[in-house]
Amino acid sequence: MLTPLLVFNENGIYCEAADVYIDPWRPVNKAIISHSHADHSRWGHKQYITHHTNIPIIKHRLGEINVSGKSYDETFTINNVKFSLHPAGHIIGSSQIRVEHKGEVWVFTGDYKIEDDGISQVFEPVKCHTFITECTFGLPPFKWEPQELVFNNINTWWDTNKSEGKTSVLFGYSLGKAQRLLKHLDSSIGKIYTHGAIENMTEVIRPMIDLPDTTLITKETKKTDLLGHIVLAPPSAHGSTWIRKMVPYVTASASGWMTFRGARRRRAIDKGFVLSDHCDWQGLLTAIKATEAHKIICTHGYTDIFSRYLREQGYDARTEKTQYEGELTDSEVDKADGGKS
Amino acid sequence: MKLFAELIKTLDSTNKTNLKVEALASYFKKAENVDKVWTIAILSHRRPPRPINTTVLRSWAAELANIPLWLFEESYHIVGDLAETIALVVPASNESTQKPLSQFLKEFITLKKKDDQEKKSYVLENWSKLNYYERFVFTKLITGGFRIGVSQKLMTRALSKATEIDEDILAYKLMGNWDPDTITFEDLILRERPEDFLSKPYPFYLAYAIEEEVSGLGNVKEWSIEYKWDGIRAQVIIRNKELFVWSRGEELVTDKYPEFRQFVEEIPNGTVLDGEILPFPEGAIGTFNDLQTRIGRKTISKTLLAKTPVILKVYDILEWEEKDIRTSTYLERRKILEKLFLQYNNHNTGSNKNTLQLSERISLETWKDVAEERAKSREICSEGLMLKRNDAIYKVGRKKGDWWKWKVDPLTIDAVLTYAMRGHGRRSNLFTDYTFALWNRENTELVTFAKAYSGLTDAEFKQVDSWIKKNTLERFGPVRSVTPELVFEIAFEGIAFSKRHKSGIATRFPRILRWRQDKKIEEANTLEDLKAMIPSSK
Ligand SMILES: [Zn+2]
Numbered sequence: 052m053l054t055p056l057l058v059f060n061e062n063g064i065y066c067e068a069a070d071v072y073i074d075p076w077r078p079v080n081k082a083i084i085s086h087s088h089a090d091h092s093r094w095g096h097k098q099y100i101t102h103h104t105n106i107p108i109i110k111h112r113l114g115e116i117n118v119s120g121k122s123y124d125e126t127f128t129i130n131n132v133k134f135s136l137h138p139a140g141h142i143i144g145s146s147q148i149r150v151e152h153k154g155e156v157w158v159f160t161g162d163y164k165i166e167d168d169g170i171s172q173v174f175e176p177v178k179c180h181t182f183i184t185e186c187t188f189g190l191p192p193f194k195w196e197p198q199e200l201v202f203n204n205i206n207t208w209w210d211t212n213k214s215e216g217k218t219s220v221l222f223g224y225s226l227g228k229a230q231r232l233l234k235h236l237d238s239s240i241g242k243i244y245t246h247g248a249i250e251n252m253t254e255v256i257r258p259m260i261d262l263p264d265t266t267l268i269t270k271e272t273k274k275t276d277l278l279g280h281i282v283l284a285p286p287s288a289h290g291s292t293w294i295r296k297m298v299p300y301v302t303a304s305a306s307g308w309m310t311f312r313g314a315r316r317r318r319a320i321d322k323g324f325v326l327s328d329h330c331d332w333q334g335l336l337t338a339i340k341a342t343e344a345h346k347i348i349c350t351h352g353y354t355d356i357f358s359r360y361l362r363e364q365g366y367d368a369r370t371e372k373t374q375y376e377g378e379l380t381d382s383e384v385d386k387a388d389g390g391k392s
Numbered sequence: 393m394k395l396f397a398e399l400i401k402t403l404d405s406t407n408k409t410n411l412k413v414e415a416l417a418s419y420f421k422k423a424e425n426v427d428k429v430w431t432i433a434i435l436s437h438r439r440p441p442r443p444i445n446t447t448v449l450r451s452w453a454a455e456l457a458n459i460p461l462w463l464f465e466e467s468y469h470i471v472g473d474l475a476e477t478i479a480l481v482v483p484a485s486n487e488s489t490q491k492p493l494s495q496f497l498k499e500f501i502t503l504k505k506k507d508d509q510e511k512k513s514y515v516l517e518n519w520s521k522l523n524y525y526e527r528f529v530f531t532k533l534i535t536g537g538f539r540i541g542v543s544q545k546l547m548t549r550a551l552s553k554a555t556e557i558d559e560d561i562l563a564y565k566l567m568g569n570w571d572p573d574t575i576t577f578e579d580l581i582l583r584e585r586p587e588d589f590l591s592k593p594y595p596f597y598l599a600y601a602i603e604e605e606v607s608g609l610g611n612v613k614e615w616s617i618e619y620k621w622d623g624i625r626a627q628v629i630i631r632n633k634e635l636f637v638w639s640r641g642e643e644l645v646t647d648k649y650p651e652f653r654q655f656v657e658e659i660p661n662g663t664v665l666d667g668e669i670l671p672f673p674e675g676a677i678g679t680f681n682d683l684q685t686r687i688g689r690k691t692i693s694k695t696l697l698a699k700t701p702v703i704l705k706v707y708d709i710l711e712w713e714e715k716d717i718r719t720s721t722y723l724e725r726r727k728i729l730e731k732l733f734l735q736y737n738n739h740n741t742g743s744n745k746n747t748l749q750l751s752e753r754i755s756l757e758t759w760k761d762v763a764e765e766r767a768k769s770r771e772i773c774s775e776g777l778m779l780k781r782n783d784a785i786y787k788v789g790r791k792k793g794d795w796w797k798w799k800v801d802p803l804t805i806d807a808v809l810t811y812a813m814r815g816h817g818r819r820s821n822l823f824t825d826y827t828f829a830l831w832n833r834e835n836t837e838l839v840t841f842a843k844a845y846s847g848l849t850d851a852e853f854k855q856v857d858s859w860i861k862k863n864t865l866e867r868f869g870p871v872r873s874v875t876p877e878l879v880f881e882i883a884f885e886g887i888a889f890s891k892r893h894k895s896g897i898a899t900r901f902p903r904i905l906r907w908r909q910d911k912k913i914e915e916a917n918t919l920e921d922l923k924a925m926i927p928s929s930k
């Protein structure tokens with residue numbers, strides 16, 4: 052039996068035929084990177100290959116690195132192995148990675164969602180034999196509502212807080228979620244203020260997409276300036292001294308984990324909006340079906356449960372250990388900024 | 393139902409007490425009277441009996457969600473709440489109901505008698521017609537256990553705000569046995585009828601644990617010191633030649649303690665005593681573990697009655713000669729209590745005399761003496777001391793200032809982590825429920841002795857969680873066995889021999905005190921060490 056096209060070793064997902072890694076977690080020579088969340092794009096590789104819209108983002112994160120950019124659907128060959136990137140719909144610049152060798156096709160999803168979020172290139176299913184999928188929310192209770200409804204609720208919440216004379220503080224991860232929120236906030240309600248981490252990241256992304264104006268909160272910003280307006284902050288700002296400036300304020304978090312009533316309460320957040328950059332249960336199943344793959348490898352998330360279900364549905368499914376945020380990713384709300392998912 | 397579901401949603405969306413009170417108060421102003429009664433009943437744990445068992449509910453939910461039962465169970469395990477899991481997995485509906493809350497509950501009462509097929513079609517129809525929160529509330533009402541961070545006290549405060557009736561009076565009205573299916577809001581809350589009050593207990597006055605130095609309480613002479621007992625806090629009421637025993641959970645438990653029947657003859661009418669029900673095997677106060685054999689049993693066999701009789705240790709007197717004397721000072725009430733006991737002991741010379749015991753008042757000269765007395769508590773199966781200000785009136789609920797409990801320090805032992813389970817709900821993504829073991833006599837085998845799931849910081853839980861994921865030996869459904877490697881110091885309040893535990897020992901309120909990263913498993917304690925902690929008197 053030949054070595055599989057992709058194997059999971061101590062460094063990451065390895066293609067022996069091309070001698071190249073995909074989203075490796077230890078420093079390697081050549082790495083193809085799905086997207087710029089920290090658990091997928093680590094520091095220290097000699098050479099990075101990623102989608103060209105991701106280049107400014109990954110440089111913002113990792114500093115000056117040796118990186119080359121590709122377009123979606125552009126095939127590039129390394130040692131006779133054909134690679135190409137395809138939209139993953141997760142965050143701006145995120146890709147699935149297609150690998151083809153001797154007629155065999157594997158696709159690695161990185162992180163992905165199938166709903167059009169209005170800022171990332173929409174997910175496109177890619178036909179393959181083996182599909183390596185994340186399943187962060189691979190459990191039936193996870194069901195996303197159309198984002199239009201969620202944003203209506205967010206804007207209504209902001210408007211209500213404003214009428215009560217309070218500042219709205221909305222937590223979202225600084226890369227991806229923050230820009231998605233920003234894009235859909237109704238700036239006719241008030242001004243949008245930002246935390247430094249979000250402002251900096253947003254500056255990097257502004258040239259690529261049209262986003263509403265934001266105002267960075269500085270030492271000079273007065274409490275009274277903020278009243279009735281909204282503040283976008285990374286989850287790590289929750290409970291910090293920085294946030295005391297906003298009093299009187301109400302907090303909300305936008306994340307898939309907000310599905311659970313307990314998740315919001317345990318973080319002492321006033322309001323939870325269920326909004327994720329990952330697939331929900333049905334989204335995963337739809338995406339898998341569209342690939343027409345028979346072999347499914349589940350990486351991070353509820354891998355054991357999800358792969359068992361897939362096996363019962365007739366797939367040849369298994370799990371592989373990765374270092375993409377361990378077994379369960381609670382990072383969107385929990386991890387300090389610069390974090391993962 | 394719509395209004396009630398919205399109330400639950402609002403209560404769910406805030407952690408702030410005043411916002412919860414406001415939401416409840418505005419509900420009590422808006423809702424129909426008949427729904428209000430049910431809401432009060434639900435929030436004070438007086439639901440109608442569960443009409444459907446949860447096993448069939450789970451299978452119906454899995455069927456409707458079109459997922460295998462095991463997947464439903466896994467989801468339930470991660471979500472942590474059955475009603476929430478069901479509301480999440482069944483197909484979404486954005487319809488809403490016009491049916492009032494009271495109507496649903498009346499339907500539940502009749503549903504109980506129907507067959508499974510009728511029950512199923514009723515439940516499935518409602519699941520598909522209700523929106524998410526209504527679906528959740530509907531299922532929650534069927535499965536029971538509505539824990540939404542609203543205490544009875546909080547609800548009473550809101551009700552008081554809405555009705556402008558004094559909070560204490562409301563607390564009094566809401567106690568006791570009333571049936572939400574038959575009582576009206578007018579009768580329950582608004583109207584005063586003296587005959588309703590025959591069985592009604594008073595709200596308990598509860599103490600906080602003292603956190604500061606006791607010397608900060610001032611002159612020791614201004615305080616009365618008593619032992620703190622670990623039993624069931626209870627009120628014994630004798631009115632109109634009838635006996636009523638209420639436990640602190642506001643449950644009428646008269647029938648469970650036939651020993652107390654004699655009080656009707658021995659204690660004058662119009663008396664209410666506050667005390668602790670304690671096990672009294674072999675003529676001495678036993679452990680809480682002894683009492684466990686009596687709790688939860690409706691009918692008490694003669695053998696059990698002989699083996700583990702109970703007594704009432706009396707702390708206080710709230711009503712005397714048909715008068716509420718809660719506003720007298722502690723010393724004044726104590727004087728009456730002592731007089732009562734003098735009469736009781738004079739009239740009662742039989743072997744049952746022990747059934748009613750006066751809680752000892754320990755007279756001590758200095759706080760240092762008090763501390764020394766406290767240190768001896770465990771030897772007599774007491775949990776520590778109660779400090780009560782001599783001139784304090786009997787207040788309502790948990791209040792700071794006049795009553796303090798000063799418990800003995802917990803016992804501790806170093807144990808090895810052997811099994812782990814994912815936390816429920818609150819920590820569903822982390823392994824936070826642990827099983828701990830101690831070495832057997834030969835130091836060859838680890839024997840499970842306790843489960844604990846609190847005491848570490850979030851950061852520590854995360855660290856242990858990731859260790860568990862890397863050191864799993866075997867999986868048994870949600871439980872994992874792990875390599876024996878981590879040692880934790882476990883604290884617990886009490887200890888006793890127990891036949892129901894594999895180790896032969898029961899511990900009370902075990903919790904993690906700290907992670908002993910400095911210790912190897914060989915340094916963990918043995919079961920023998922644990923046994924040595926059991927008070928020698930027992
Ligand atoms: Zn990601």
Ligand SMILES: [Zn+2]
Nearest residue numbers: 161162375392
């Ligand atoms: Zn990821």
